[in-house]
Amino acid sequence: MVKVLPFEEPIVQLKTKIEELKAYTESADVDMSVEIVNLEARLEKLEQEIYENMEPWDRVQVARHPSRPTTRDYIEFLCTEFIELHGDRFYGDDAAIISGIALFEGKPITIIGHQRGLNTKENIKRNFGSPHPEGYRKALRLMKQAEKFNRPIICMIDTKGAYPGKAAEERGQSEAIARNLVEMAGLKVPVISVVIGEGGSGGALAIGVANHIHMLENSTYSVISPEGAASILWKDASLAKQAAEAMKITAPDLKKMGIIDTVIKEVYGGAHKNIEAQANYMRETLITSLKELVNLTPEELIENRYSKFKNIGEFNE
Amino acid sequence: MSIRDIFRKNQKKKYATIPTEKAKNDVPEGIMMKCPECKKNVFTKDLMKNFKVCPTCDHHMKMTAWERVEIFLDENTFESMDDHLETVNPLNFPSYTEKIKADAQKTGLNEAVLTGIGKLEGQQVVVAIMDSHFRMGSMGSVVGEKITRAIEKATELGIPFIIYTASGGARMQEGVLSLMQMAKTSVALRRHSDHGLLYISILTHPTTGGVSASFASVGDINIAEPKALIGFAGRRVIEQTVREKLPEDFQTAEFLLNHGQLDAIIHRKEMREKVASIVHLHTTKEGAKW
Numbered sequence: 317m318v319k320v321l322p323f324e325e326p327i328v329q330l331k332t333k334i335e336e337l338k339a340y341t342e343s344a345d346v347d348m349s350v351e352i353v354n355l356e357a358r359l360e361k362l363e364q365e366i367y368e369n370m371e372p373w374d375r376v377q378v379a380r381h382p383s384r385p386t387t388r389d390y391i392e393f394l395c396t397e398f399i400e401l402h403g404d405r406f407y408g409d410d411a412a413i414i415s416g417i418a419l420f421e422g423k424p425i426t427i428i429g430h431q432r433g434l435n436t437k438e439n440i441k442r443n444f445g446s447p448h449p450e451g452y453r454k455a456l457r458l459m460k461q462a463e464k465f466n467r468p469i470i471c472m473i474d475t476k477g478a479y480p481g482k483a484a485e486e487r488g489q490s491e492a493i494a495r496n497l498v499e500m501a502g503l504k505v506p507v508i509s510v511v512i513g514e515g516g517s518g519g520a521l522a523i524g525v526a527n528h529i530h531m532l533e534n535s536t537y538s539v540i541s542p543e544g545a546a547s548i549l550w551k552d553a554s555l556a557k558q559a560a561e562a563m564k565i566t567a568p569d570l571k572k573m574g575i576i577d578t579v580i581k582e583v584y585g586g587a588h589k590n591i592e593a594q595a596n597y598m599r600e601t602l603i604t605s606l607k608e609l610v611n612l613t614p615e616e617l618i619e620n621r622y623s624k625f626k627n628i629g630e631f632n633e
Numbered sequence: 634m635s636i637r638d639i640f641r642k643n644q645k646k647k648y649a650t651i652p653t654e655k656a657k658n659d660v661p662e663g664i665m666m667k668c669p670e671c672k673k674n675v676f677t678k679d680l681m682k683n684f685k686v687c688p689t690c691d692h693h694m695k696m697t698a699w700e701r702v703e704i705f706l707d708e709n710t711f712e713s714m715d716d717h718l719e720t721v722n723p724l725n726f727p728s729y730t731e732k733i734k735a736d737a738q739k740t741g742l743n744e745a746v747l748t749g750i751g752k753l754e755g756q757q758v759v760v761a762i763m764d765s766h767f768r769m770g771s772m773g774s775v776v777g778e779k780i781t782r783a784i785e786k787a788t789e790l791g792i793p794f795i796i797y798t799a800s801g802g803a804r805m806q807e808g809v810l811s812l813m814q815m816a817k818t819s820v821a822l823r824r825h826s827d828h829g830l831l832y833i834s835i836l837t838h839p840t841t842g843g844v845s846a847s848f849a850s851v852g853d854i855n856i857a858e859p860k861a862l863i864g865f866a867g868r869r870v871i872e873q874t875v876r877e878k879l880p881e882d883f884q885t886a887e888f889l890l891n892h893g894q895l896d897a898i899i900h901r902k903e904m905r906e907k908v909a910s911i912v913h914l915h916t917t918k919e920g921a922k923w
Contacts, residue, residue: 397914399897399907400897402890402893402895402897403892403893403894403895405893405894407892407893408891408892408893409890409892418914419914423917424914424917454893464826464829464853465853465915466829
């Protein structure tokens with residue numbers, strides 16, 4: 317059973333009612349088909365109303381939905397011949413980041429993304445998608461490899477943040493993230509980042525210094541989680557809903573602010589309702605993006621990234 | 634009865650022999666082989682069909698260089714290179730030349746590595762395959778030279794270079810000359826890499842010392858066979874130096890994967906297909922246009 321989110325409850329109630337009527341029509345000798353048709357029309361309208369007017373907090377919940385598709389799901393639907401490559405060649409292999417080479421539309425790409433687990437056991441192995449420094453160093457190693465072989469890089473962002481822990485600090489979490497930002501700025505191949513779930517702060521940005529940044533409609537990208545912001549600003553984590561609105565963390569908000577390039581449409585109710593259809597929406601965006609970027613020279617790609625990030629920031633002078 | 638009759642082979646036995654426990658388990662060489670891991674006997678024929686992987690415990694047994702050519706490359710596509718190079722005895726080490734000669738006779742190789750050009754699912758590649766049956770696969774001047782020439786050939790042809798490593802490390806009998814082969818192979822690899830070419834290192838049991846500390850560890854892709862022993866200093870040396878008990882899986886391929894040194898561990902049965910796929914991903918010409 318897929319978890320039902322609070323804002324979806326009216327839809328679910330109506331769906332249950334329709335099912336009940338259908339069952340009743342079949343078992344008893346009463347014809348309710350007119351009512352059913354009416355209710356189905358109402359359901360369609362209700363879905364439209366709810367899903368097209370989602371509040372920021374609703375989107376946060378969809379972004380955190382336990383069945384929300386992960387990097388691996390998109391790799392499966394978008395790529396062929398995926399070969400996972402492990403290890404940073406320094407210290408370890410971080411399962412919170414999945415990475416490798418694959419064919420996308422028949423052409424080689426390097427693909428890197430945060431990877432959450434699907435259940436508790438896998439989440440322990442993958443540390444809930446929160447990388448340690450070795451995860452970022454593995455990502456950078458593969459980016460350099462992609463640069464050598466002149467393949468585009470696609471990054472999928474889906475993390476609550478880089479892991480805050482003793483071991484991570486000892487091995488230089490800050491340095492690992494910082495190094496990626498600087499090195500990504502200089503990559504001579506196209507880099508595209510897609511936020512597919514939660515984009516949590518520096519841990520997300522460390523694979524996000526891209527030529528094009530896209531976001532799934534119900535994903536978020538922020539300097540801190542709504543809960544964290546609420547507890548810092550108002551000393552009350554339960555005000556997360558208000559924080560989610562105030563912080564402007566949803567894809568439509570970030571698009572308005574000019575931070576991201578495209579909002580990728582989601583299937584009604586969120587990507588988890590139909591992963592294949594969602595992957596196809598993403599495929600279109602990626603192809604458009606790549607077609608544009610592969611024609612640029614290495615210098616133009618670097619310049620493009622430079623001006624993109626140089627232009628972010630608001631001030632008076 | 635003359636004295637010769639005593640040594641005649643075809644004379645009938647006049648007594649019965651009772652095989653010892655050991656002899657019972659030992660099977661004539663060639664027909665059966667014993668897995669060094671689980672000690673089960675396997676028919677050699679079955680074992681070869683199974684890529685020399687024990688059907689009982691999945692242990693990957695040692696392979697000769699020619700056996701690897703057979704299971705890894707397309708049939709009849711391999712052409713060996715530099716078989717004429719001869720090992721000399723630069724430090725006048727006692728009985729070194731004799732040992733080399735004996736191993737050359739045993740393996741049919743001129744040194745501990747076999748190099749050449751071949752095809753992998755139709756894709757042209759240069760391969761170097763080390764053979765641990767020849768002086769433990771140790772690297773002296775000829776091994777270094779053969780590998781370097783193979784890398785240069787790959788650079789010249791603009792094609793991938795693939796190496797199967799199996800080595801105890803640098804060859805002691807050639808002293809510092811052996812050490813310098815680590816640098817020699819590296820400068821060639823650097824040039825190959827600067828041409829944007831692919832280098833795949835496949836580490837097999839055992840890959841240690843100077844070989845693991847040079848070309849074996851710097852592939853664009855580092856792959857190992859399951860359970861292969863891979864490390865710099867030997868287990869005993871470390872235990873005696875640091876006086877610390879080392880973990881059971883220390884220096885196995887699995888240990889290395891967990892510690893970030895390998896891209897993947899691939900079963901011998903899947904090696905050909907997976908490596909061919911990696912080569913394909915790097916050489917497909919479609920990549921240029923979108």
